[in-house]
Structure formats: C-alpha cells, structure tokens
Amino acid sequence: MVLAVQASGAVTNSAVQQLVDVSKSTATRFLKELDRLGFVQKSGTTGVGTEYVLKGS
Numbered sequence: 001m002v003l004a005v006q007a008s009g010a011v012t013n014s015a016v017q018q019l020v021d022v023s024k025s026t027a028t029r030f031l032k033e034l035d036r037l038g039f040v041q042k043s044g045t046t047g048v049g050t051e052y053v054l055k056g057s
Helices: 001-010 013-020 023-035
Strands: 040-043 051-054
Touching: 001 013, 001 051, 013 023, 023 040, 023 051
Parallel strands: none
Antiparallel strands: 040 051
C-alpha cells in the first residue's frame, strides 16, 4: 500500500478499498495504522476526500 501512495503521490480511503478489496472500515484501520507507524500522514481535514501522503513529502 505504501508503494501505491508513492506511485500516485497520495491515496484516499476509497482507493485503498479498491486496491486491496476491503470494506471502508478496514481501509480506515489500514490508513490509521500506517499513520501511527509513521509511513503516511493525513493531508487535509477529516472526512470525504481526505488524502494520505508519504511522510516527509
């Protein structure tokens, strides 16, 4: 998933859902865990359209 963020520059919850074929809540957990581990950071406000970018980008 980190490679997908790197390739596109940013990823949304919807993109994660399609990429790994999971539910919305599972995609949210994935993104929160990547954020907690320091791989990605939330860009923008919480809600529809929130994007995650690689940390340091």
